[in-house]
Amino acid sequence: MTYYQHKIIKNKSISEVRTEVESALKNEGFGILTEIDIQATMKKKLGKDYAPYLILGACNPVFADQVLEAEPHIGTLLPCNVTIREVGTGEYEVAIMDPAAAMSAVNNPKIETLAGEVREKLIRVLESVE
Template sequence: MKYYRSKTIKETTINAIRPKVEEELKKQGFGVLTEIDIQAIMKKKLDKDYLPHVILGACNPVYADKVLSIEPTISTMLPCNVTLRELGNGDVEIAMMAPAEAMSAVGNKELEIAANEVQEKLMIALNSI
């Protein structure tokens, strides 16, 4: 299985679609805790040009508490990454990590159940955009 799920939004920009992404995440209980601007970082650190590309760190505190209570070191896999990447043709790819696949390597059944629930919420958000 793929480690992420994605969809492409036609004729838009990151700046135009981001509010809708955050709104749909919020409806599922997620807030954006972090933002990494790949384009700006690569330009500053490597003087390399990238198309606009942002990584949002999304967290649902109820599920974060649940999985941290089950497996404290799971913090290495938090928060859930949501990426917005301009494709250069006027479209934006929105990609979200698939927690069920990512956390299956841990081998904890209780954690897998929670990861499936988180993944379902992320997919509802993605499908609503």
């Protein structure tokens, strides 16, 4: 089982792709809790150049509540990360984590069911970004 799914978006800026991703996430009940700008962080901390690369920590509060109720330590696996990174001139990869793969180690049937539902939502997000 792979731990992520992805797609390539062409002929858009990273800000355009980000706007689409955030809109698609919102349509599925997610908000952005965290953002990590890998390009800026690596430049500041290591003096190393990176292509644009964002990690968005997405959270659907309804599902987060349900999984935290079922498994209090599940917070170590939250939020659901979505990445946007430059892979070529005018090309960006949008990748989503697969919550079912990430949470399979928990070995809790209720979590497996919820993770599958969240996975379906994130796949719809990925599919809707053009």
